[in-house]
Amino acid sequence: MSINRRDWIRQSLLASATMLVAGPHIAQGCASERPPKLQGKDDFILLNWNENPYGPSDTAIQAVNDAMKYANRYPDEQINELKEKLAAKNGLKPANFLLTAGSTEVLSLLGQHVGLQKGEILTPYPTFPTALRFGERAGASIKKVKLDANDRIDLDQTLDAISDKTTLVFICNPNNPTGTELPTDDLKTFCRKVPENVLICVDEAYVEYSNAGLKGSMISLVNELPNLVICRTFSKAYGLAGLRMGYAVSNVRNIQALRDRHLGAEISTGWPPLVAANASLDDPEFINKCVTKNAEGKQIVYDAYDKWGVKYNPSSTNFIYARQERFENDLVAKMRNKGILITKWPDMTDHIRVSISKPEHMRKFVEVVEEFLV
Ligand SMILES: Cc1ncc(COP(=O)(O)O)c(C=O)c1O
Incomplete structure (x- = not known):
């Protein structure tokens, strides 16, 4: 299936209404709180939203500062430049990309696409819920496939669960909240086996942190599979969560259909996120540094969890998902x-998720959480 432009335009008003009632924190999948005021952030150690404590890079900050004097101009050229750079890096055309204010916009567009045709989203679960929530609010049904006994996505079960009702299969790789990564070849084989009349969305928000790195991306299949949409973000390893920059990668027809429906008409991003993202792509050193420091932070938590017998899967991301059983109840509130x-998925109350911040923050986390061991 590719995405039908005509139906989307007709139903866009309904979709806007759906978004208006959806609430301000729609992107968040988790029951964690945010300090209410900006200045309050410094009083908390933020291990709840998988942000990059080292970002933005100096190059990105410089690019934003330099660009401010052009903020009176629409950023058309900057949109084209970023798409050209992404295209060149991935062996695709600029027309294969849609730039959005965070990947949340891509996920919401896809969710609504399914919902408005009363379709079904199939997904291994728990996973990042934005597409599911937008889909449900617009009329989609959601079919969840359980993770295996080791909290890993089971691709065989997911494939078996595809039926003539399935409109879209959503796979988050590496997965949030579990932090696990699928072997690249297994996921490629899976994507190739999904029937062409079923859309596949692969959310690669954490791919830069994964063991496979960018080689684990499914972008290499975009020219081969007309039903594949990849969702990427600059919010995580690039450290630009507060600037809002994400994108979809797919065949030209799907991208056009997504753009027709995009409420911001592809200019929901402005100069600062565009130039920051563009500069960040030229700064692989920054990403390497963040990935290395992230591994250091993870090791501090692994060592403590191993010592205490807390069960977890090694993480391919910047967060760790662990069983709660060794800790007191209400750990999120106590912390x-x-x-x-820290965070708990609302319907996965037997697990906690802890984002990785700087080593000193992770040492503090270990020191404090030890008080709540049972
Ligand atoms: C898996 C996944 N996808 C997408 C997002 C949305 O990120 P953004 O809208 O900042 O790109 C997140 C945010 O936490 C995420 O974890």
């Missing part, structure tokens, strides 16, 4: 009282 924000 908050101590100034450390």
Whole structure:
């Protein structure tokens, strides 16, 4: 299936209404709190939203500062430049890309696409829920496939669960909240086996942190599979969460259909996120540094969890998902009282998710959470 432009335009008003009632924190999949005021952030150690504590890079900051004097101009050229750079890096055409204000916009567009045709989203679960939520609100049904006994996505079960009702298969790789990564070849084989009349969305928000790195991306299949949409973001390893920059990669027809429906008409991003993203792509050293420091932070938590017998899967991301059983109940609230924000998926109450910040923050996390061991 490719995405039908005509239906989308007709139903766009309904979709806008759906978004208006959806609430301000729609992107968040998790039951964690945010300090209410900006200045409050410094009082908390933020291990709840998988942000990059090292970003933005100096190059990105410089690019934003330099660009501010042009903020009176629409950023058409900058949109084209970024798409050209992404295209060149991935062996595709600029027309294969849609730039959005964070990948949340891509996920919401896809969710609505399915919902408005009363279709079905099939997904291994737990996973990042934005596409599911937007889909459900617009009328989609959601079919969840359980993870295996080791909290890993089971691609065989997912393939078996595809039926004539399935409109879209959503795979987050590496997966949020579990942090696990699928072997690249297994995921490629899976994508090739999904029937052409079923859309596949692969959300690669954390691909830069994964063991396979960018080689694990499914972007190499975009020219081969007309039903594949990849969703990427500059919010994580690039450290630009607050600037809002993400993108979709797919065949030209799907990208056109997504753009027709995009409420911001592809200019929901402005000069600062565009130039910051563009500059960041030329700064692989920054990403390497962040990935290395992230591994250091993860090791601090692994060592403590191993010592205490806390069960977890090694993470291919900047967060660690662990069983809660070794800790007291209400751990999220107790940690908050101590100034450390962590997360629990609302319907996965037997697990906690801890984002990785700087090593000193992770040492503090270990020191504080030890008080709540049972
Ligand atoms: C898997 C995944 N996809 C997408 C997003 C949305 O990120 P953004 O809208 O900042 O690009 C997140 C944010 O946490 C995420 O974890």
